[in-house]
Amino acid sequence: MPSRVEDYEVLFTIGSGSYGRCQKIRRKSDGKVLVWKELDYGSMGESEKQMLVSEVNLLRELKHPNIVRYYDRIIDRSNTTLYIVMEHCEGGDLASLISKCIQDRRYLEESFVLRVLAQLALALRECHRRSDGTTTVLHRDLKPANIFLDARHNVKLGDFGLARILHHDTSFAKTFEQINRMSYNEKSDIWSLGCLLYELCTPFTAYNQRELAEKIREGRYRRIPYRYSEELNTLLSKMLHLKDYLRPSVESILQSRLLSEAVSEELRKAQEKAQEKAQERAQERVQEKAQERVQERLQEKAQEKAQERVQEKAQEKAQERVQERVQERLQEKAQEKAQERLQEKAQERLQEKAQERLQEKRKVHFAGESKENVRPAAAGPQEVVLRRLQAPPLRGLSHVERECQSRSRHMLGLR
Numbered sequence: 001m002p003s004r005v006e007d008y009e010v011l012f013t014i015g016s017g018s019y020g021r022c023q024k025i026r027r028k029s030d031g032k033v034l035v036w037k038e039l040d041y042g043s044m045g046e047s048e049k050q051m052l053v054s055e056v057n058l059l060r061e062l063k064h065p066n067i068v069r070y071y072d073r074i075i076d077r078s079n080t081t082l083y084i085v086m087e088h089c090e091g092g093d094l095a096s097l098i099s100k101c102i103q104d105r106r107y108l109e110e111s112f113v114l115r116v117l118a119q120l121a122l123a124l125r126e127c128h129r130r131s132d133g134t135t136t137v138l139h140r141d142l143k144p145a146n147i148f149l150d151a152r153h154n155v156k157l158g159d160f161g162l163a164r165i166l167h168h169d170t171s172f173a174k175t176f177e178q179i180n181r182m183s184y185n186e187k188s189d190i191w192s193l194g195c196l197l198y199e200l201c202t203p204f205t206a207y208n209q210r211e212l213a214e215k216i217r218e219g220r221y222r223r224i225p226y227r228y229s230e231e232l233n234t235l236l237s238k239m240l241h242l243k244d245y246l247r248p249s250v251e252s253i254l255q256s257r258l259l260s261e262a263v264s265e266e267l268r269k270a271q272e273k274a275q276e277k278a279q280e281r282a283q284e285r286v287q288e289k290a291q292e293r294v295q296e297r298l299q300e301k302a303q304e305k306a307q308e309r310v311q312e313k314a315q316e317k318a319q320e321r322v323q324e325r326v327q328e329r330l331q332e333k334a335q336e337k338a339q340e341r342l343q344e345k346a347q348e349r350l351q352e353k354a355q356e357r358l359q360e361k362r363k364v365h366f367a368g369e370s371k372e373n374v375r376p377a378a379a380g381p382q383e384v385v386l387r388r389l390q391a392p393p394l395r396g397l398s399h400v401e402r403e404c405q406s407r408s409r410h411m412l413g414l415r
Contacts, residue, residue: 003072003326005083006035018277020081024088033112034071035088042080056084056162057139065270066123068148068158089156091149094200099315101203110228111262114201116155118254118262120147120193122270123157125250138184142192187244190253194239201236231258280357 011024011033020038027034041049059070068070069087076083091097094116101108119141127137139160146159195213199205205212219242224233235258241247248256254263341408 003074003085005074005076008034008085026083033088035086036074037084038079039082039084041082044342052082055160056082059086062126062137062160064123064126065117065273066155066157066404067126067358068156076393077233087156089148089158091153093149094144094147094155094196095148098203100198102137105204107203107225107227108327110232112153113197113228113232113261113263115266116147117193117197118259118266119155120157120196121250121253121264122266123195124186124189125254127157128189136186137187139192141191142196144196147196164406171395185244186249187247190247190250191244194236197236198224198240201225201232217242229258231256234369238398268289275378 005027008025009028011026014022014024014035016022018318020040022035022037025034025036028031044052056070056073059068060073068089070084071086074085077079084173093126095107124139127139129136137159137160141159142157146157148156148158150156198216198221199212201334203224205222212221220239224236235248235253235256238246238248253259281403324415381403
């Protein structure tokens with residue numbers, strides 16, 4: 001997510017220029033103290049905007065212990081303002097240091113001058129011979145105000161506002177090289193570095209920076225104070241040679257016997273920092289791997305818990321199904337029992353009805369008119385005769401008896 005202006009707190013303004021201000025800020029997320037250059041690109045021309053884009057791209061690509069570190073950029077289109085967030089250098093710049101020396105009436109020690117020269121030469125080597133094999137970068141604006149110091153007085157090359165990227169060709173610049181109609185190249189930065197070194201060694205000259213550079217360009221400058229070694233004076237004279245092809249390269253400066261100890265010390269520090277960074281990266285990787293393992297373990301546990309939940313849900317569903325089946329079975333049995341009971345009740349009702357019918361048939365009636373309760377009266381002589389006559393004829397009667405019986409039946413009206 002890109003940074004916003006609201007992510008930083010402005011502490012105070014360090015300085016201001018034609019296009020904006022340089023302010024000390026604090027990052028709210030971690031409290032880190034940084035610096036941003038506030039540039040108003042709305043009033044710039046196209047060439048100046050292109051120069052600004054080049055500076056931002058350079059700051060983003062250049063990574064070296066002796067180059068001011070680039071952190072971020074913020075574009076505020078509503079106010080046409082660009083904020084370039086950079087490393088904060090607690091020690092100020094070389095211009096302030098030279099002013100302090102003039103005020104205190106003292107010279108800088110040669111060891112410090114050599115350390116500044118070694119560190120700046122290493123920074124220029126990174127610019128002139130990019131370690132990533134990309135295009136050459138020329139600073140073009142080497143001066144004390146653009147050389148910053150950290151808390152340990154290590155120099156940091158900054159402010160690439162006039163820098164150019166060369167693509168196998170050369171370009172003319174509005175510097176002292178242009179006056180002599182000479183193309184600007186890596187040796188031009190060497191000449192600027194020589195001017196800066198001469199100013200460090202001679203803080204009490206009566207000339208301002210432009211007049212001093214003009215005197216050096218004409219070759220009419222005094223020797224540096226004799227408190228400094230002859231080797232330093234000789235190297236400085238070579239760096240300020242009017243013909244660029246006679247000036248030493250960055251590599252030859254770094255390989256000189258004068259800077260051997262300082263360069264070795266800087267390389268040792270750089271190696272230690274690289275080792276520290278490598279160890280930090282290794283520790284970060286170990287921590288990242290440990291965190292990844294923890295995350296993997298947490299994910300595994302989460303997956304296990306999820307599987308357990310799925311299994312529990314499956315078991316719950318299975319139990320629910322079993323219970324449903326049990327309930328269905330119980331309901332079926334209840335229905336069967338209900339049907340059996342209904343059938344039993346129906347059978348019982350049928351049996352009861354049958355028994356009732358039987359009982360009704362067998363029932364003894366005590367009413368007086370009932371035929372079953374009337375005792376038969378004693379039969380009279382006529383009834384006896386009628387019963388006999390109504391009785392079926394008996395076999396074995398004689399003919400006379402049968403004749404008499406039929407006549408008697410006829411007389412009585414019986415058939």
